[in-house]
Amino acid sequence: MSPIIGTILLVSLSLALITILYLAVVVPVSPPAPYIGVSVAYSPHQPYYGDAGLCPPSTGACPTLPAVIYTISQLEAPAPSLSLIDLIFHCNNSAYLYGGLSAMTLTPSFPLPSPSSPQLATCGSFDPSPPVPVFDQLLYYQPLHAGEGQLTPGDEIVVYLHAPVAGSPAYAGAPPWCVAEVGACTLELLYTGSSGAVLLNVPLELPSPPS
DSSP states (O other): OHHHHHHHHHHHHHHHHHHHHHHHHTSOOOOOOOOEEEEEEEEEEEEOOSOTTTSOTTTOOOOEEEEEEEEEEEEOSSOOBGGGEEEEEEETTEEEEEEEGGGGBOBTTBOOOOTTOOBOOOBTTBOOSSOOOBGGGTEEEEOSSTTOOBOOTTOEEEEEBSEEOTTSSOEESBOTHHHHSTTSEEEEEEETTTTTEEEEEEEOOOOOOOO
């Protein structure tokens, strides 16, 4: 029986070695998610693109709202594709806005969103009047270079703060408690190309003035 047992052990070891070699060489390993750093600034008069009637693309004469601007300041190569990044705006432990980052892109020359653009959900008891269903009435993504297709240092995510819109009965922007209560609202970028790794998770708050 010894030769038979030895043969079985040899075959088993060979299969184990082949399996290990296959896993090491053939099975791809997901690369780590790239690191992202942001700088935060406050803008008291940021152009508001959320109402095409008040902000026609031909003139660009838009009302303004206060806003917090997140600018990509650092980016570890390789730069992630916009098609692999989701944006989530958390408000009162719920996803007030969730969608692909590229679908939330606006440029000053053509600020109109498409009919299939991501829409706002609900945030606690917050009920702006009239309803604000489209992403650009809360925030928008503006790349440094239009059409680049990848996240780039200098790209911006602009989040409006709750305020009346000049020339309209509407209010827009994040609910007022987002900045009144620490951690009530957060902005998250999710990298779908690497097992749902979180690229960025920052609270919506007014940046401290420079000392």
